Amino acid sequence: MSTKLINIFGFRFRYENTKEINKISFGRCCLYQRVISDKKEQSSVKNIKDNHDDKFRIAVQLKGAMGDQLVGCNYVNALYNKFRSKDILIDIYCRPYIGETFLQEADFVNQFFLDTDFSIQDEAYDLYIQLNRFPEILKYNEKKLQKYSVICKYVLLCENFKKQNAVFFTGRSEFDSILNIFTLIQNKKRFNQADIDNFLNIKEKFGFVPKLPESSVLQDYRLQKNKYITLHRGVDTSHSSFSNKQWPLENYNSLIKMLKSNFPKYKIVQLGVNKERCPDMKGTDISLVGKTTLTDIACLLKNSFLHIDGEGGMVHIRHAVQGGKSVVLFGPTSDAFYGYSENINIKENVCAHWCEHIRAKWDEGCIRSGGEALCMQKITPKTVMDKIKKNMRISDDNSNKNL
Amino acid sequence: MTIQTKIYKFMGIPFLRFDHNWEENQTVSSIKKSPVKKPLRIAVWNGGGMGDSLIDVAFLQNLRKFLPDDTVIDYYAKSYKVFCHCPFLNAVYPDIRQADKNQYDLMLTNHRFWIIDKFDEARVQKASSVLYEFCKYQLDLRNNILRKNNDNNNLYVQYALLLGKNRWEQVDLKEITGFNRYAELYLPLQPDCFKILSRYGLKRNGYITINRGVDNRLSENCPKLWPLEYYQKFVSLFQKKYPHIPIVQIGAGDKYGVVNANINLLGKTSIEETKILLKNALLHIDVEGGLVHLNHILHGKSCVLFGPTPVTLWGYQQNINLKDNVCPHYCEWVIQDWQKECLRGINPAPCMAGIYPETVLKAVTKYIDTTHAYKWFCQSIDMPSFYDETIYFVGNFERNVIKKYAAHNRIVLLKNKITPEDKAFIRGTRMRCEYGDIYNLPLQNNSASVIFWKPEENSAWQSFAFNELLRVIDVHKQIVIDTLTLSNEMKEQFSFKNFSNYLTIKKG
Numbered sequence: 001m002s003t004k005l006i007n008i009f010g011f012r013f014r015y016e017n018t019k020e021i022n023k024i025s026f027g028r029c030c031l032y033q034r035v036i037s038d039k040k041e042q043s044s045v046k047n048i049k050d051n052h053d054d055k056f057r058i059a060v061q062l063k064g065a066m067g068d069q070l071v072g073c074n075y076v077n078a079l080y081n082k083f084r085s086k087d088i089l090i091d092i093y094c095r096p097y098i099g100e101t102f103l104q105e106a107d108f109v110n111q112f113f114l115d116t117d118f119s120i121q122d123e124a125y126d127l128y129i130q131l132n133r134f135p136e137i138l139k140y141n142e143k144k145l146q147k148y149s150v151i152c153k154y155v156l157l158c159e160n161f162k163k164q165n166a167v168f169f170t171g172r173s174e175f176d177s178i179l180n181i182f183t184l185i186q187n188k189k190r191f192n193q194a195d196i197d198n199f200l201n202i203k204e205k206f207g208f209v210p211k212l213p214e215s216s217v218l219q220d221y222r223l224q225k226n227k228y229i230t231l232h233r234g235v236d237t238s239h240s241s242f243s244n245k246q247w248p249l250e251n252y253n254s255l256i257k258m259l260k261s262n263f264p265k266y267k268i269v270q271l272g273v274n275k276e277r278c279p280d281m282k283g284t285d286i287s288l289v290g291k292t293t294l295t296d297i298a299c300l301l302k303n304s305f306l307h308i309d310g311e312g313g314m315v316h317i318r319h320a321v322q323g324g325k326s327v328v329l330f331g332p333t334s335d336a337f338y339g340y341s342e343n344i345n346i347k348e349n350v351c352a353h354w355c356e357h358i359r360a361k362w363d364e365g366c367i368r369s370g371g372e373a374l375c376m377q378k379i380t381p382k383t384v385m386d387k388i389k390k391n392m393r394i395s396d397d398n399s400n401k402n403l
Numbered sequence: 404m405t406i407q408t409k410i411y412k413f414m415g416i417p418f419l420r421f422d423h424n425w426e427e428n429q430t431v432s433s434i435k436k437s438p439v440k441k442p443l444r445i446a447v448w449n450g451g452g453m454g455d456s457l458i459d460v461a462f463l464q465n466l467r468k469f470l471p472d473d474t475v476i477d478y479y480a481k482s483y484k485v486f487c488h489c490p491f492l493n494a495v496y497p498d499i500r501q502a503d504k505n506q507y508d509l510m511l512t513n514h515r516f517w518i519i520d521k522f523d524e525a526r527v528q529k530a531s532s533v534l535y536e537f538c539k540y541q542l543d544l545r546n547n548i549l550r551k552n553n554d555n556n557n558l559y560v561q562y563a564l565l566l567g568k569n570r571w572e573q574v575d576l577k578e579i580t581g582f583n584r585y586a587e588l589y590l591p592l593q594p595d596c597f598k599i600l601s602r603y604g605l606k607r608n609g610y611i612t613i614n615r616g617v618d619n620r621l622s623e624n625c626p627k628l629w630p631l632e633y634y635q636k637f638v639s640l641f642q643k644k645y646p647h648i649p650i651v652q653i654g655a656g657d658k659y660g661v662v663n664a665n666i667n668l669l670g671k672t673s674i675e676e677t678k679i680l681l682k683n684a685l686l687h688i689d690v691e692g693g694l695v696h697l698n699h700i701l702h703g704k705s706c707v708l709f710g711p712t713p714v715t716l717w718g719y720q721q722n723i724n725l726k727d728n729v730c731p732h733y734c735e736w737v738i739q740d741w742q743k744e745c746l747r748g749i750n751p752a753p754c755m756a757g758i759y760p761e762t763v764l765k766a767v768t769k770y771i772d773t774t775h776a777y778k779w780f781c782q783s784i785d786m787p788s789f790y791d792e793t794i795y796f797v798g799n800f801e802r803n804v805i806k807k808y809a810a811h812n813r814i815v816l817l818k819n820k821i822t823p824e825d826k827a828f829i830r831g832t833r834m835r836c837e838y839g840d841i842y843n844l845p846l847q848n849n850s851a852s853v854i855f856w857k858p859e860e861n862s863a864w865q866s867f868a869f870n871e872l873l874r875v876i877d878v879h880k881q882i883v884i885d886t887l888t889l890s891n892e893m894k895e896q897f898s899f900k901n902f903s904n905y906l907t908i909k910k911g
Contacts, residue, residue, distance in 0.1 A: 164738075165738060167554070167738075167739070172550065172552070173550075174549065174550045174552060174555055174558055175555075175558075177557075177558060177561055178555075178557050178558065178737055181557070181561075181732050181733075181734070181737050182737050182738070182746070184731045184732045185730055185731065185732050185734050185737065185746055185747060186746075186747065187731065336731060351565055351567075352564045352565060352567060352715060353561050353564040353565040354561075354565075355565050358548065358558065358561055358562050358565060359547055359548045359562075360547070360550065367562075367565060367566075368565070368566065
């Protein structure tokens, strides 16, 4: 790693060149940044070894948004632990940056690639699995499969399940809501939805803790571990920027005032992908909207005292990295299905049922009001603050932050 | 009256025609055609159970208000026999596959939501703008919410619940026709069937009915069924507590078991007799199913055991609805075979096994111990007077009597057949004609202010009619009975030596 200081007309610029990043900054401001990774690089160039050795190779394609990807990674980890053999190798095909950020040193992953490169035609694997809500066996090498009874059992389980519940594998969004009900009835939630018949015994606490790549974001912004609160208002970039799941911006602004009053020693940090999708909240100490990589986000969430968000990907990230409690504001989606028990899950029972996937573009306008979601509007900043005060304790020694 | 009208009147009832020889003929009966213009013809089909059909038919009764008088509505359903006397349906048949599609302008299938199988837009729009708007909305609903998928009943359940609607309101989510959960269905009773009560020594409100059954195609593993041993236990506990109240088991047959009821009428009653039994029972005990919905329409009270189906969708506020929350969510239509066995693979379904007989007894006891017979006070009077009241007239009153009260009150004529003469009579006035008859008044309990009743001459069932009047009249409000055709048996009840023209009865 090398850091150079460049003096231009009396102004000092810092240039950092590491294995992962090229960055030019002026003071605390990041002017330019390029992320590079040459370690288990997720690129379009596949490095598939010849499949004529004795190893049993499995390819798993993860579908869905950020949260789905992380839940999928946890599933693969459970799969690996179930098979537990040095002869079984699992490659993951996932969305960009997921591998680099969360799977760098994961022992259950052989390699990771872009999900768009997944193809059952390449004959490189003995078992192809596509993981959406449920695992779907796409193709397998029957001869090699016979040697592994556990994998055999797993494949049979998945195929039987698909046979009995074919409608769940149509990929049609109108069945997603029914999948949620199906899962809830089984006394399961999103994190273990894919675990058919509890074959893998997936627990709520993820079976692997991602070892995050290095990030200097805390130092760059002079943030101390557990001494700042993160907030986010946004949804996955695969969805429209307006979403029913978002809490009104003015509510965030009011909440920030309350947070500053109740937690005066804590910095308030806003996260987000860009200003268009995540407009500035008033009163924050630091806005990192558009200034962070996924690694930075994961690092920030890992070390934050508290994270406040709607139901979405960052909540799953914080859970995966074992960052601690989040305050999650639920509305159109089911808290019973998506909520993690360690979190402060807040929902006002305005509607008798969730509206996720009830119609196409369900998240682009309240089904009942046509505009902003009634269920989100009903959650007041005071309610949120009261719940935070009830569940969180300010700690001076940074060791015990949760009640 | 034109010559054509006289011929039609001579040939028979203009609205209702039930083909008794359906099974033999196996053909669609010929249709009367208006010599002047071709009426709008509508076919409605429901492949579901009796509960689904009852709601459909209630909707069709309401829809009639928006249609030209000569509109033909044919209803196709497995439980068609329940509706064979409904005057607002032209014909009822068991199976839509027998229908000739060419003879209909509009064909609807009810899957909870409506599938429009045939839609002559021009003719429907010309006949009724309300019906047209309704059909257009259903098309949009199916394309938008259901994404043209006909197998997505569960999604539609979710959508209805989200909008705060129940099963009744599912048929018209936007209330385009004004149809909602408070709508009434006129289901005429056959007075001759009252004999079944005397045959088994049953008195009105003196017995309870109990049923264990589901759609006949389903097996004992159906998750909606309450365990048979629980029924036995409940019956035993009830008989110990209320030895004077007999339990009558009703149902189509003994496929789902026989409980140790006092009277076993499994497979022994016609649907008309079953209606009478339900109507006059103190309480009906059942799982969520067709007889519960039938009892609701007959204004009876049920104790309903819920499991796989949601109470908010299927439950009636007037009933005793019991549910054990062992499962975090209902499972109705989560998979297509949800009725074959419990989704969790447990038998009996834990949601039903969690409702114990003692719990049911407790709920039933609470109801029975707080019900009481109606008290009433009567007075003989020449001509009662009313002002600014809603007055229901049941029976063949003279027109001049009705007109006299119409000057200062709101008048509703309850008729089991609404004839063109009736319509001509009320035209241009504030009076209304509704379907109804004395044995099953389309009114909620304690909801009417004034009812005039002219008993049918020589009717042996006037006491049942009187009980029905007591049910609907509000406390301290008046029933007015024309004493001219009152039977001697009834007169003995009122203990007057000399009767004036009318008796007024006030409920205490």
